[in-house]
Amino acid sequence: MNEIVVLSGKGGTGKTSITASLAILAGNDAVIADCDVDAADMHLLLLPDPGRTFEFYSGELAVIDQDLCTFCRKCADVCRFHAILFIENHYQVSDLDCEGCGYCEKVCPAKAITLIEKKSGNVSISKTRIGNTLVHARLDIGAENSGKLVARVKHEAKSIAESENKQLIIVDGSPGIGCPVVSALAGASYVILVTEPTMSGIHDLKRVYAIINKFSIKAGCIINKYDLNTEKTAEIKSFLSEMKIELLADIPFDNNFTRAMIDGKTIVEIQSPLKPLVEDLWKKIKEQLKIKIQ
Numbered sequence: 641m642n643e644i645v646v647l648s649g650k651g652g653t654g655k656t657s658i659t660a661s662l663a664i665l666a667g668n669d670a671v672i673a674d675c676d677v678d679a680a681d682m683h684l685l686l687l688p689d690p691g692r693t694f695e696f697y698s699g700e701l702a703v704i705d706q707d708l709c710t711f712c713r714k715c716a717d718v719c720r721f722h723a724i725l726f727i728e729n730h731y732q733v734s735d736l737d738c739e740g741c742g743y744c745e746k747v748c749p750a751k752a753i754t755l756i757e758k759k760s761g762n763v764s765i766s767k768t769r770i771g772n773t774l775v776h777a778r779l780d781i782g783a784e785n786s787g788k789l790v791a792r793v794k795h796e797a798k799s800i801a802e803s804e805n806k807q808l809i810i811v812d813g814s815p816g817i818g819c820p821v822v823s824a825l826a827g828a829s830y831v832i833l834v835t836e837p838t839m840s841g842i843h844d845l846k847r848v849y850a851i852i853n854k855f856s857i858k859a860g861c862i863i864n865k866y867d868l869n870t871e872k873t874a875e876i877k878s879f880l881s882e883m884k885i886e887l888l889a890d891i892p893f894d895n896n897f898t899r900a901m902i903d904g905k906t907i908v909e910i911q912s913p914l915k916p917l918v919e920d921l922w923k924k925i926k927e928q929l930k931i932k933i934q
Contacts, residue, residue: 641801642929643809645675645828647852648835649844651815654864655834657897658918659812660685661906665922667772670808673797674776675790675824677761682812685906688774691766696777696792698785700740701758702733708752715744715753736782760785763792765800773800787819794824808931817847825852830929831859832888837872845876849883860888860928862921867892886928889921 646662648655660682663672674682702723704715709731716724716731723737724744735758745753760783768774775797779786797809813824825831831852835845845861852859861880866873873890880887896912907914925931 641798641807641809642829642931643798643811643827644830644832644925644929645811645813645824646832646834647813647821647824647848648815648833649817649846649848650840653815653834653836653841654891654897655815656681656812657685657901657907658832658834658862658864659810661908661918662922662925663768663772663774663810664770664906664908665919666808666810667770669806670772670810671797671801671804671806672768672772672774673793673809673811674774675793675811675820676814677777677779677786677789677793677820678814680776680778682774683766683776685901685904686768686770686774687904688764688766688768688776691764691774693762693764695759696761696763696789697757698760698788699758700742700755701735701738702740702742702744702753703756704731704733705752705754706730708750710750710752712749714747714749718743718747758783761789763789763796765796773797773804775800786814787823790814790820790823791826794827798827816844817851821848821851825855825857828855828857830925831857832925833859833861833885834864835861835876836865837863837869837876839872842872842876842879846879849885853883860886860925862889862891863887864891865893866890888924889917891917 646659674680721737723734761779763777766774775793777793814820835841894914900907900910908918
């Protein structure tokens, strides 16, 4: 089984639009995983059905039993996160501030505090408008452990691919270089980097590649909107050559990208000069990974 992870060092490079295009071209031969759990938007282009959704729990949360609490204040005094507040004549825990460290539970003489599993988000398994399976998730407001949620999304996608005998998983990763990106890279066969010819685009491309290199995963790169700054494009190509990263495609700026998104479609579903470019890109990726699908 091959697992393609699409990353960009920064947001706004066109990463999700390109990933959605690859999902359309792969069709029912691939399982799609949206691992940008902090700001998931793959569903806007692939329009999945409601599917099956279940809650994701990670970490712990302190809860105070008001019947047992003696108002000794020891819990509030030891909480370095200031998560225990005295409101309306009783102590209560702020869900957003509690880190689940358990110190308050240990110092409570009345044993009024317990730790419970903390809900961090939701995971959904759906069918897209073209019939392939999309595993996607949404992190709750203020919740942490997005890396663990990404790992759960990938686990579900892999289980589905194995049970349905699919040979490909396409992963839309988070922008940046944080924990969700590291989690998305685990088990990857190939990484597609999407960048743009700007100072921040080059800077963040180098940062994310440094992480990929630690994993010893082969990578290729797409320069999106390459014609907006030919000097920066040349700088990117110099870096790719130095690092022996394959240049997969130069994609010019085209308002058809925006027009397709407004229509809820990908660039490969409308008449555009970019369509054959992305189709050739998909063909190149399949040849790179020796994937024999349409």
